[in-house]
Amino acid sequence: MKFRTRSIHVGNERDPETGAVVPPIHVASTYVQHQAGEWREFDYGRSGNPTRKALERTIASLEGGTHALAFASGMAATHGATMLLESGDHMVAGADIYGGTYRLLHKILSRSNVGITLANSRDLEELERAITPQTKLLWLESPGNPLMSITDLAACVEIAKRHKLLTAVDNTFATPVLTRPLELGVDIVMHSATKYLGGHSDVLGGVLVVNDDELFDRLYFTQNATGAVLGPFDSFLVSRGLKTLELRVREQCRTAEKIAAFLDADARIGRVLYPGLPGHPGHDIARRQMCGGFGAMLSFEVAGDFETAKRVVQSTKLFQLAVSLGAVESLIEQPASMSHASYDAADRAKHGIADGLIRISVGLEDADDLIADLDQAFDR
Amino acid sequence: MQKSTTLPPAPKKTRGESTLAVHAGEDRQKLGDSITDPIICAATFTFENTQAVVDFIEQKQPREEYGRYGNPGEKVIERKLAELENGEHALLYSSGMAAIVGLLMTKLSAGDEVVFFDECYHRSREFCTKHLSRFGVVTRQVKACDYEAMEAAVNDRTKLLVSESPTNPHLSIVDLDRFAEIGRRTGVETLIDATLATPYNVRPLDHGVDYVLHSATKYLAGHNDVLAGALIGDHEKLAPVRALRGVMGAVNSAHNIYLLERGLKTFGIRMQRQNENGQAVAEFLDGHSRVERVYYPGLESHSYHEIARQTMRGYGGLVTFLVKDADWRETGRIVDSVKIPRIAPSLGGVESLIEQPLVMSYYECSPEDRRQFGIPDNMIRMSCGIEDKEDLIADLQQALDA
Numbered sequence A: 001m002k003f004r005t006r007s008i009h010v011g012n013e014r015d016p017e018t019g020a021v022v023p024p025i026h027v028a029s030t031y032v033q034h035q036a037g038e039w040r041e042f043d044y045g046r047s048g049n050p051t052r053k054a055l056e057r058t059i060a061s062l063e064g065g066t067h068a069l070a071f072a073s074g075m076a077a078t079h080g081a082t083m084l085l086e087s088g089d090h091m092v093a094g095a096d097i098y099g100g101t102y103r104l105l106h107k108i109l110s111r112s113n114v115g116i117t118l119a120n121s122r123d124l125e126e127l128e129r130a131i132t133p134q135t136k137l138l139w140l141e142s143p144g145n146p147l148m149s150i151t152d153l154a155a156c157v158e159i160a161k162r163h164k165l166l167t168a169v170d171n172t173f174a175t176p177v178l179t180r181p182l183e184l185g186v187d188i189v190m191h192s193a194t195k196y197l198g199g200h201s202d203v204l205g206g207v208l209v210v211n212d213d214e215l216f217d218r219l220y221f222t223q224n225a226t227g228a229v230l231g232p233f234d235s236f237l238v239s240r241g242l243k244t245l246e247l248r249v250r251e252q253c254r255t256a257e258k259i260a261a262f263l264d265a266d267a268r269i270g271r272v273l274y275p276g277l278p279g280h281p282g283h284d285i286a287r288r289q290m291c292g293g294f295g296a297m298l299s300f301e302v303a304g305d306f307e308t309a310k311r312v313v314q315s316t317k318l319f320q321l322a323v324s325l326g327a328v329e330s331l332i333e334q335p336a337s338m339s340h341a342s343y344d345a346a347d348r349a350k351h352g353i354a355d356g357l358i359r360i361s362v363g364l365e366d367a368d369d370l371i372a373d374l375d376q377a378f379d380r
Numbered sequence B: 001m002q003k004s005t006t007l008p009p010a011p012k013k014t015r016g017e018s019t020l021a022v023h024a025g026e027d028r029q030k031l032g033d034s035i036t037d038p039i040i041c042a043a044t045f046t047f048e049n050t051q052a053v054v055d056f057i058e059q060k061q062p063r064e065e066y067g068r069y070g071n072p073g074e075k076v077i078e079r080k081l082a083e084l085e086n087g088e089h090a091l092l093y094s095s096g097m098a099a100i101v102g103l104l105m106t107k108l109s110a111g112d113e114v115v116f117f118d119e120c121y122h123r124s125r126e127f128c129t130k131h132l133s134r135f136g137v138v139t140r141q142v143k144a145c146d147y148e149a150m151e152a153a154v155n156d157r158t159k160l161l162v163s164e165s166p167t168n169p170h171l172s173i174v175d176l177d178r179f180a181e182i183g184r185r186t187g188v189e190t191l192i193d194a195t196l197a198t199p200y201n202v203r204p205l206d207h208g209v210d211y212v213l214h215s216a217t218k219y220l221a222g223h224n225d226v227l228a229g230a231l232i233g234d235h236e237k238l239a240p241v242r243a244l245r246g247v248m249g250a251v252n253s254a255h256n257i258y259l260l261e262r263g264l265k266t267f268g269i270r271m272q273r274q275n276e277n278g279q280a281v282a283e284f285l286d287g288h289s290r291v292e293r294v295y296y297p298g299l300e301s302h303s304y305h306e307i308a309r310q311t312m313r314g315y316g317g318l319v320t321f322l323v324k325d326a327d328w329r330e331t332g333r334i335v336d337s338v339k340i341p342r343i344a345p346s347l348g349g350v351e352s353l354i355e356q357p358l359v360m361s362y363y364e365c366s367p368e369d370r371r372q373f374g375i376p377d378n379m380i381r382m383s384c385g386i387e388d389k390e391d392l393i394a395d396l397q398q399a400l401d402a
């Protein structure tokens, strides 16, 4: 079965007891056992829940994995993966990982005496140089935020394999519609399901996907022991969201391409950062690595300063001023004052985050309506 | 009573369907600054003091009062549906049947008559012939799309003309201009059940029809996990219908309302895909040697293709077909052999469904009744979901070739 058909049917088999086309939402925290000491498939809600399990099966199928685990948020999933590391271990992460991941690695994981080195994952030599004999994990994100930098995942996997590292990829921006890292040799895929997987701005969730039984057992053990599981209602909402995932992402990519072309041709706009534009430094890798679309996130610089960008993000009528991304509603934000405000100005400059930079998450609205909205905001 | 024959100008739509589906009817700045509307479960709504109650009763202050009369989430959906249908006002119900019953009970009293085109959802027919008849309302059924017969059936007791378009399961397409014109000429109000069309494919109000009905359970909610119904039309004409809903109580629940709103966000892309899948599956079946006949408005061979082509943007996900030289058991074997569509009543959701009307809806009817309703033993109705069309076609192929 093809991707979209699986997103609708795998994990959503006819309920054997009632025939319900949509599997029931099982809210039970505990399950009655038939005999003492003989555990049935489900025993206690933290260890497993049928609704969560259904979601895990769907997402595993979509990522081409054998197992998935659903967590209470993307950060809980990332934390679950990093708990594979022990005191004395070291990990290497791409330099433009999500800010929350940066905080987790440097403020939480570092307390367990795990060493962390950030390296530019687009520079394979720099990346390899950061690896030490203690390195156990390589953490990557592509496209990277907010410059939409593209990392060559297959090339990074080759380096990681040479050094016997596990590779994990935060696939939130690309989604399994466009990129399936496990097929490229990556060991762990992570998602903030809050974004495209849920897709409707109404769930916080995270997932890890693997295709190795032993690795799954270790991750499952940690999840069960630490408890950051996704609740049944949210599991249901993510499952429901997955059914339209491919339609949403493909449509959002098409609209993003149109918006990028509009911005690129507009004299009021400076740089446009979208991997679908031939001038983007990651364009060639993206063509290979992302199938049939370049994502629905893009950034651009308005001519002028901090105040100009601020005025633009406050003047749109369809795009709403908010962080987060990946949903049906289009969002707009100014990284310098919002998503990346915690960096100091010098650090922002180092990462290429200008004061005039604006990031948009393209939703499901008609492309013409979104372009008209940006157009009027630039004239304010 | 003779009504004017001039149509009011339809309000111009300013945004694309997808934009409307995502944003229409919603406040831009919502409660608690949430990006999504909250689920407001309240059965009742509190007043600050006695004066606030008085202001509300004297209609100085529009607000909620008690859950049976309305809910803030319901208002959002009603505005969204009204905008999508290019109508003034919408009224949400707990199911499609509750919506049609709500309208019929408001508009018809003892001695009144209603005229139906005879191809219709069997429960709508049943409500009229078995229940409305108990209250002295006469139902006249005329052959679908026979406009002369419909007009001839109108007399001075007639209060409502009703049809589906497309009809279920034959997918006949009503000439909405002509249908509305009969209503205007005879001074009788008109209702179109546009469940199978959806506002993506046709907007009956633009053709001068008075009321549009939806089983929102189907394409509008779209995920086979909500029951809901809606009526859309003029504010003034729907005011008594709303009042009766408050008395009869068939309101939807706050949780359902949220799922409906969430489902509507992807309405545009789902419909686009279901139109494509319906057309592709119909064309495949049309070319298959085991298929005797395909009912799909997008096929040139369909009796109503021309009017469909002129008035509809797409033809939906429902495809009905007859299996060549098959009795009902043999037909059932094909239904049993498909692997992707589930055997179930209903339609319009993301997952494909399949059924044999004889078994699913007309099993207890006499053969004469089935002949009259046009339900042969070898008929299969498939509701195409949004799966990949290649998968659906391959699945039907293996089932037909088995």
Ligand SMILES: Cc1ncc(COP(=O)(O)O)c(C=O)c1O
Pocket: A073, A074, A075, A076, A098, A100, A141, A145, A170, A172, A173, A191, A192, A193, A194, A204, A205, A206, A324
């Ligand atoms: C790329 C990326 N990874 C991880 C996260 C964290 O996910 P969550 O907010 O679900 O914890 C986010 C979200 O903000 C993100 O954008």
Ligand SMILES: Cc1ncc(COP(=O)(O)O)c(C=O)c1O
Pocket: B095, B096, B097, B098, B121, B164, B168, B193, B195, B196, B214, B215, B216, B217, B227, B228, B229, B346
């Ligand atoms: C055309 C049509 N109208 C009305 C209904 C009744 O709607 P509901 O099932 O939501 O009550 C249905 C559904 O079964 C239908 O197919």
